[in-house]
Amino acid sequence: MTKLLRLAGLAVALVISLLFAVFVGDQGPWYFAWVIGTVMIILISGAGAIMLDAQSNLSSDEEI
Amino acid sequence: MEFIDPNVVDLSRFQFALTALYHFMFVPLTLGLTFMLAAMETVYVVTGRQIYKDMAQFWGKLFGINFAIGVATGITMEFEFGTNWSMYSHFFGDMFGTPLAIEGLMAFFMESTFVGLMFFGWDRLSKQAHLAITYLVALGSNLSALWILIANAGMNMPEGAHFDPETMRMQFESFVNLVFNPDAQAKFVHTSVAGYVSAAMFVMGISAFYLLRGQHRQFAARSFRMAALFGIISTVAVITLGDVLGRLDYEKQPTKIAAIEGLWHTSKPPFEPWILAALPDDAKQENHFEVGVPLVLTPLITHTFDQPITGMHELEDAAGPRIRAGIEAVSALRRYGVTHSDADLTLFTQHEQDMGYGLLAARHAPNQDVTNIPEDQIDAVVKATQPDILPNVFVTFWSFRFMVFLSLWFFALFAISAYVSLKRRLEHNKLLLKLCMWSIPLPILATEFGWITAEAGRQPWTVFGWLPTFLSASSHGVSYMVFSLIGFVLLYSVFIAAELYLMFKFARLGPEHDSMEPHAQLHAPKPSAFDMHPTAP
Numbered sequence: 001m002t003k004l005l006r007l008a009g010l011a012v013a014l015v016i017s018l019l020f021a022v023f024v025g026d027q028g029p030w031y032f033a034w035v036i037g038t039v040m041i042i043l044i045s046g047a048g049a050i051m052l053d054a055q056s057n058l059s060s061d062e063e064i
Numbered sequence: 065m066e067f068i069d070p071n072v073v074d075l076s077r078f079q080f081a082l083t084a085l086y087h088f089m090f091v092p093l094t095l096g097l098t099f100m101l102a103a104m105e106t107v108y109v110v111t112g113r114q115i116y117k118d119m120a121q122f123w124g125k126l127f128g129i130n131f132a133i134g135v136a137t138g139i140t141m142e143f144e145f146g147t148n149w150s151m152y153s154h155f156f157g158d159m160f161g162t163p164l165a166i167e168g169l170m171a172f173f174m175e176s177t178f179v180g181l182m183f184f185g186w187d188r189l190s191k192q193a194h195l196a197i198t199y200l201v202a203l204g205s206n207l208s209a210l211w212i213l214i215a216n217a218g219m220n221m222p223e224g225a226h227f228d229p230e231t232m233r234m235q236f237e238s239f240v241n242l243v244f245n246p247d248a249q250a251k252f253v254h255t256s257v258a259g260y261v262s263a264a265m266f267v268m269g270i271s272a273f274y275l276l277r278g279q280h281r282q283f284a285a286r287s288f289r290m291a292a293l294f295g296i297i298s299t300v301a302v303i304t305l306g307d308v309l310g311r312l313d314y315e316k317q318p319t320k321i322a323a324i325e326g327l328w329h330t331s332k333p334p335f336e337p338w339i340l341a342a343l344p345d346d347a348k349q350e351n352h353f354e355v356g357v358p359l360v361l362t363p364l365i366t367h368t369f370d371q372p373i374t375g376m377h378e379l380e381d382a383a384g385p386r387i388r389a390g391i392e393a394v395s396a397l398r399r400y401g402v403t404h405s406d407a408d409l410t411l412f413t414q415h416e417q418d419m420g421y422g423l424l425a426a427r428h429a430p431n432q433d434v435t436n437i438p439e440d441q442i443d444a445v446v447k448a449t450q451p452d453i454l455p456n457v458f459v460t461f462w463s464f465r466f467m468v469f470l471s472l473w474f475f476a477l478f479a480i481s482a483y484v485s486l487k488r489r490l491e492h493n494k495l496l497l498k499l500c501m502w503s504i505p506l507p508i509l510a511t512e513f514g515w516i517t518a519e520a521g522r523q524p525w526t527v528f529g530w531l532p533t534f535l536s537a538s539s540h541g542v543s544y545m546v547f548s549l550i551g552f553v554l555l556y557s558v559f560i561a562a563e564l565y566l567m568f569k570f571a572r573l574g575p576e577h578d579s580m581e582p583h584a585q586l587h588a589p590k591p592s593a594f595d596m597h598p599t600a601p
Contacts, residue, residue, distance in 0.1 A: 028243075028249050030249035030250055030253045030305070031244075034252070034256060034257075037257070042099060042103040044293050045289075045294040048290055048293040048482075048486070049107050049116070051289075052485075063488045063489070
């Protein structure tokens with residue numbers, strides 16, 4: 001039951017996101033670009049930090 | 065039409081410019097740092113590594129100092145519209161007040177509510193809940209900027225409003241047009257992402273300081289890398305959106321774009337140079353010297369190779385008929401206020417779009433009354449008014465160039481920093497680390513220059529093409545304006561001194577927990593983020 005509710009919640013979020021993308025993407029392309037761009041910036045900078053962890057794990061030197 | 069003492073107008077302008085520039089020293093950092101905190105905390109929630117929680121808490125502390133002082137300096141500005149710009153508020157209040165009210169009730173309340181939960185909820189909320197709170201703070205602070213910039217875009221490009229001759233003011237017409245104003249869109253993203261650049265430079269610079277001193281190395285290396293990647297993408301976005309704004313100004317605010325480019329005469333595509341440096345002379349209406357790059361200006365502004373950019377002399381000439389029509393419009397409107405005749409209303413409606421130009425002519429009309437200009441003096445009044453349509457070219461030209469040159473510097477610095485960080489050679493590049501450290505204040509300067517470009521370039525209007533600045537102020541006395549100006553300068557200088565003192569103090573102390581081992585897990589419950597128990601380096 002919990003899984004079903006979670007799935008329903010995600011489905012609702014997906015529908016809202018699609019509606020947002022269609023409406024804002026059409027009416028306000030730069031607002032939409034800001035949303036997408038900000039998410040991308042956060043993900044890439046976070047990935048950079050995780051990559052540094054991986055680099056530290058793979059090499060024995062203390063270089064940073 | 066009541067005329068305000070020009071000294072009061074100038075002092076009102078100076079006071080608003082000063083309070084806005086003071087306030088905007090804090091805003092960009094808030095806009096960007098919230099999303100950087102969200103990024104750091106996201107990594108913490110995903111990996112579960114303590115070092116990322118330390119990062120979010122430490123940079124959050126510095127964000128808190130900045131946020132508090134930013135709020136204090138911002139609140140006074142909202143009152144200034146009513147106290148110092150009452151005519152503007154009357155004329156444009158519908159359009160300007162709506163987004164400001166939404167900003168206060170929606171965005172500001174949202175960020176202020178959640179900022180407390182963000183600081184004090186670390187050990188009281190689940191990881192996921194706290195992360196959601198951090199994102200809501202970031203969203204709230206950026207939505208604040210959105211509504212403010214929607215209001216500002218209305219001044220630069222009035223959309224979603226019409227002038228009502230019955231009420232003598234701009235009436236609200238379309239909320240959708242107000243929100244989706246192209247100028248608001250481009251300006252919001254440009255400003256918001258400029259905030260990301262400021263925050264990235266701030267984090268990168270302080271991290272560079274730790275690396276130079278060999279302190280908190282693991283903490284600093286991760287902060288540095290996240291900031292460098294955050295910064296390089298943001299800088300590209302800032303430059304892209306700057307180009308969009310330039311294109312919009314080319315279409316809607318030709319005087320601003322001509323002043324920005326120091327273009328006294330219409331350009332000759334495609335060879336017109338983009339002027340790198342010049343000495344614009346507003347009085348003589350010429351540049352004393354020019355150093356330019358050929359073939360750049362036309363594609364840069366028009367995105368074509370054959371469209372000309374109208375120069376300031378030609379814009380002055382084109383304004384002549386509009387000033388004449390504007391005088392007709394203002395005269396018809398004055399008569400309509402008395403007679404309410406359809407003939408006057410029809411005449412006014414014919415020339416409604418030029419009304420602002422008629423108001424602009426008031427300074428040069430006999431007795432400062434455009435409705436009673438003798439026929440033989442109209443030509444002289446129009447001729448005298450034509451140069452008034454231009455902003456201060458020297459200020460607009462150079463503020464824009466400082467902003468652009470600084471943004472190119474950021475692009476280079478972030479790109480090299482990201483590369484060196486990815487190669488894990490940071491500690492071998494002392495010069496780079498020093499440059500990062502000394503560049504901390506530069507994005508703040510760049511954003512200030514950006515505001516000066518946008519707002520000085522909007523002159524001589526408060527509402528572009530509709531309401532001249534010299535008619536927008538309140539009728540205070542000079543002594544009142546000087547007194548309040550001195551008060552603001554003293555108060556805000558104390559705020560800045562406090563901000564700098566606290567920032568330096570807490571930045572020097574460094575993170576609360578210095579996990580030299582990035583994989584260390586500290587399970588012990590910790591006090592709130594504001595409790596400082598610095599460990600010795």
